[in-house]
Amino acid sequence: MEKLKSAVPDALKQQISKSTPSQLPSTCSSLIHFFHHLPQFHQMIKDLTDPSMALCCKDRSAALEAKLKGNECVSKGEYPNALLFYSQALRLAPVDMDDMEVNLAALLYVNRASTLQKMGLLLECLRDCSRALRVSPHYAKAWFRRGKANISFGKFEDAIRDLNISLKAEISSSGKRQIEAELKIALDKFKGMGSSGKKTNQNQSEVPDELDQVKLQCLLTTTKGRGMFCVEDVSEASLVHKEDPYAAIILKKCRETHCHFCFNELSADAISCASCSIPLYCSDQCQIQAGGQKFDRSSKSFSGLEGLADDLKNYMSDVVLTGASTLDTGHIAEHRHECQGFHWPLILPSEVVLAGRILVKVIEQKRRTSADTNLIGFLDLSHNYLQLPPENKLEMHIYSIILLHCLQHFYRTELPISGIMVSKLVILLSQIQVNSMAVVRMQAPEVKGPVYEPGNALTSSLEQVKVGQAVYVAGSFFNHSCQPNIQAYFLSRTLYVQATEYILAGSELELSYGPQVGQWDCKDRQRLLEDRYSFTCQCTGCSELHVPDLVINAYRCTKLNCLGVILDHTVTRCEKRKLKLLLDAPTVFSSSPHKQVEKLKDANISEVARHVFESDYKLEPQHCLVCDSYRDLQASCAAISQAESCYKRLQDAIASNEVSTNILLDAVRCTDLLRTTFHPYNKRIAEVEDNLAQAFCLVGELQAAIDHCKASIQILEKLYDANHVAIGNELIKFASLEILVGDSAASSSISRITAIFSRYYGSHADDINPYLRHLKGSRDVDKSPIVSR
Numbered sequence: 039m040e041k042l043k044s045a046v047p048d049a050l051k052q053q054i055s056k057s058t059p060s061q062l063p064s065t066c067s068s069l070i071h072f073f074h075h076l077p078q079f080h081q082m083i084k085d086l087t088d089p090s091m092a093l094c095c096k097d098r099s100a101a102l103e104a105k106l107k108g109n110e111c112v113s114k115g116e117y118p119n120a121l122l123f124y125s126q127a128l129r130l131a132p133v134d135m136d137d138m139e140v141n142l143a144a145l146l147y148v149n150r151a152s153t154l155q156k157m158g159l160l161l162e163c164l165r166d167c168s169r170a171l172r173v174s175p176h177y178a179k180a181w182f183r184r185g186k187a188n189i190s191f192g193k194f195e196d197a198i199r200d201l202n203i204s205l206k207a208e209i210s211s212s213g214k215r216q217i218e219a220e221l222k223i224a225l226d227k228f229k230g231m232g233s234s235g236k237k238t239n240q241n242q243s244e245v246p247d248e249l250d251q252v253k254l255q256c257l258l259t260t261t262k263g264r265g266m267f268c269v270e271d272v273s274e275a276s277l278v279h280k281e282d283p284y285a286a287i288i289l290k291k292c293r294e295t296h297c298h299f300c301f302n303e304l305s306a307d308a309i310s311c312a313s314c315s316i317p318l319y320c321s322d323q324c325q326i327q328a329g330g331q332k333f334d335r336s337s338k339s340f341s342g343l344e345g346l347a348d349d350l351k352n353y354m355s356d357v358v359l360t361g362a363s364t365l366d367t368g369h370i371a372e373h374r375h376e377c378q379g380f381h382w383p384l385i386l387p388s389e390v391v392l393a394g395r396i397l398v399k400v401i402e403q404k405r406r407t408s409a410d411t412n413l414i415g416f417l418d419l420s421h422n423y424l425q426l427p428p429e430n431k432l433e434m435h436i437y438s439i440i441l442l443h444c445l446q447h448f449y450r451t452e453l454p455i456s457g458i459m460v461s462k463l464v465i466l467l468s469q470i471q472v473n474s475m476a477v478v479r480m481q482a483p484e485v486k487g488p489v490y491e492p493g494n495a496l497t498s499s500l501e502q503v504k505v506g507q508a509v510y511v512a513g514s515f516f517n518h519s520c521q522p523n524i525q526a527y528f529l530s531r532t533l534y535v536q537a538t539e540y541i542l543a544g545s546e547l548e549l550s551y552g553p554q555v556g557q558w559d560c561k562d563r564q565r566l567l568e569d570r571y572s573f574t575c576q577c578t579g580c581s582e583l584h585v586p587d588l589v590i591n592a593y594r595c596t597k598l599n600c601l602g603v604i605l606d607h608t609v610t611r612c613e614k615r616k617l618k619l620l621l622d623a624p625t626v627f628s629s630s631p632h633k634q635v636e637k638l639k640d641a642n643i644s645e646v647a648r649h650v651f652e653s654d655y656k657l658e659p660q661h662c663l664v665c666d667s668y669r670d671l672q673a674s675c676a677a678i679s680q681a682e683s684c685y686k687r688l689q690d691a692i693a694s695n696e697v698s699t700n701i702l703l704d705a706v707r708c709t710d711l712l713r714t715t716f717h718p719y720n721k722r723i724a725e726v727e728d729n730l731a732q733a734f735c736l737v738g739e740l741q742a743a744i745d746h747c748k749a750s751i752q753i754l755e756k757l758y759d760a761n762h763v764a765i766g767n768e769l770i771k772f773a774s775l776e777i778l779v780g781d782s783a784a785s786s787s788i789s790r791i792t793a794i795f796s797r798y799y800g801s802h803a804d805d806i807n808p809y810l811r812h813l814k815g816s817r818d819v820d821k822s823p824i825v826s827r
């Protein structure tokens with residue numbers, strides 16, 4: 039990329055850096071023309087699209103090597119390693135490898151199934167047996183393994199059928215003897231169990247999602263372009279929107295750990311694409327929907343075994359043909375055009391590959407509806423092309439031309455390489471920047487046992503991890519607010535949007551694109567939104583004076599018992615801008631400064647910044663906003679920086695689980711300094727209290743841990759609404775500690791957490807945050823305290 043960039047002549051670079059959307063067809067044409075005569079460019083496209091050079095090819099000898107390693111691990115009893123090697127072999131095995139006694143894929147599935155069974159993963163074992171049978175329906179060992187798995191499952195009727203088919207398919211007499219012995223076990227158990235061993239319905243009943251009848255309208259706003267509004271009142275905690283992505287892609291860092299279709303964590307029996315070694319899926323269903331090819335030849339060539347009774351023949355075809363369907367799922371196969379021995383999807387950035395998926399979907403949809411194939415205007419979404427830095431504009435041009443060349447290897451003449459087409463891709467890339475959402479999962483903490491056992495207290499913060507990136511068409515019309523009234527979350531790759539408060543008819547529904555009031559101060563939120571999305575936030579949280587923005591980074595007044603805030607220059611500048619906005623055009627905003635004081639009396643704004651409204655709206659840095667006392671912030675910062683190095687030592691000690699008494703005592707001492715320098719509601723104090731709670735928990739001083747955790751929550755309650763999810767997350771740690779000391783108050787903490795999480799995630803709260811289920815489970819267990827209070 040860097041080489042291509044530097045090869046572009048300066049004059050063309052200049053043109054591109056200054057280009058507007060309407061000039062794009064011309065700048066794109068010029069760059070196409072330049073690359074057309076550049077051998078380096080053609081070499082790059084060849085490298086990305088030549089199947090003989092692809093890194094993603096199947097590899098017979100590597101598959102066999104991995105299989106051998108798997109076998110060695112099994113013989114040493116190293117089952118988790120064996121699992122890894124068999125999965126790797128399956129990923130690399132060519133689908134039609136029939137030059138061995140048994141098809142290699144079928145053999146590998148059975149080997150993996152037997153390993154899974156040894157690891158106690160019966161469902162996974164059963165699925166792998168069925169996959170082996172879909173490739174090789176007459177494979178006696180696969181039926182045998184399936185029979186054994188069904189015995190372990192207690193499904194004796196199925197086990198008897200599996201073993202009878204295995205017996206018919208097996209040719210060696212020693213093999214037959216082994217099967218007969220297993221069959222006897224199954225028959226005995228079936229008789230012994232009576233009806234409880236009868237076939238059970240494996241399908242888990244799924245609770246349908248209830249989408250409340252919330253009517254939404256997309257309307258033009260005065261400051262933020264289009265936005266989503268509700269037509270009627272929306273009650274708190276109701277689901278207002280649910281949508282599957284137009285296109286989605288897994289992030290590179292999650293390729294080996296998460297399903298490439300649904301983005302859930304991969305199961306032990308993950309499956310791979312039949313034609314390339316890149317995507318991994320958690321289930322056959324995900325693989326079908328993604329459009330990758332399956333190890334599945336049975337539907338074409340299935341024939342029952344000679345002399346088999348009719349009911350066994352039917353059973354056999356049920357097992358072999360289930361999941362083999364090439365049923366139209368309604369999904370556009372998002373992997374198919376990336377799976378022809380090309381390895382560009384592996385190399386290009388995720389958002390470029392995502393743009394390819396969107397373009398392909400547009401083409402396929404137009405094909406299905408026989409619409410005009412002139413692909414003018416892919417998606418009607420906003421973009422930020424004009425605001426992009428020059429460097430990004432050039433990169434987008436180059437990537438769009440590369441992507442189009444790569445896609446041409448699949449679509450040939452259907453995708454002409456023209457200035458117009460490339461310009462549309464450039465716009466698509468900037469639409470993706472503004473509109474795509476990060477699909478996130480709550481990182482589940484490793485919980486090895488009940489919460490009331492030491493070591494299972496959750497004192498570190500729950501982290502959200504980004505697993506995918508997706509574009510939702512209607513979801514793209516929700517604007518951002520730093521004080522959102524809705525929350526977005528994801529199950530599988532589906533977007534859910536839920537109201538977190540009562541919303542009056544005609545109001546705008548706004549979610550947070552990341553930053554929120556209480557999390558960062560106004561200038562930091564604005565900076566992030568400018569950098570990432572190229573807009574200046576116009577939300578109410580960034581337009582009105584309020585307590586969290588005033589206190590979050592504030593210093594303490596030097597006068598005893600005064601709660602007024604002292605601000606530094608940067609925060610003062612930002613708050614002054616808000617004040618000026620209000621004074622210049624109070625009618626644009628919901629309330630005038632005076633009214634705001636009235637409105638915010640409950641929120642104690644006068645307690646921390648009365649002066650602003652009493653003395654001509656004066657806001658001076660380094661002076662208390664209640665009593666005007668002066669604080670030398672340079673000296674305060676110098677003192678705080680010493681304390682910070684002490685906290686750094688504490689954090690390192692927590693990370694390595696080596697908290698010494700000295701480090702802990704130093705940190706406690708420094709916290710006293712922090713409390714005399716920072717405003718009592720300053721977020722840094724909350725963070726430090728949280729660290730101290732974690733450290734005290736690690737050294738087993740649970741009461742001290744509880745006290746510090748509580749102190750942290752009390753500060754957060756000044757920064758966020760009391761029912762905010764950030765408080766819920768902290769309360770999880772608090773309840774976890776309460777349980778550990780046997781405090782019966784844990785029960786009410788858990789009730790509060792449950793209420794908060796239902797407000798944000800409705801009936802999906804436990805799925806979104808698995809630790810919550812764990813915590814709730816503990817409430818029902820009567821345990822005496824491990825440490826008495």
Ligand SMILES: C[S@@+](CC[C@H](N)C(=O)[O-])C[C@H]1O[C@@H](n2cnc3c(N)ncnc32)[C@H](O)[C@@H]1O
Pocket residue numbers: 261262263264265419420422472473514515516517518519571572573574575576577
């Ligand atoms: C995902 S789109 C939302 C829909 C968009 N308003 C439209 O007309 O298509 C994001 C874009 O909306 C605008 N936007 C969203 N929230 C905003 C806010 N709080 N302040 C200003 N502009 C905002 C920005 O232009 C941003 O790039």
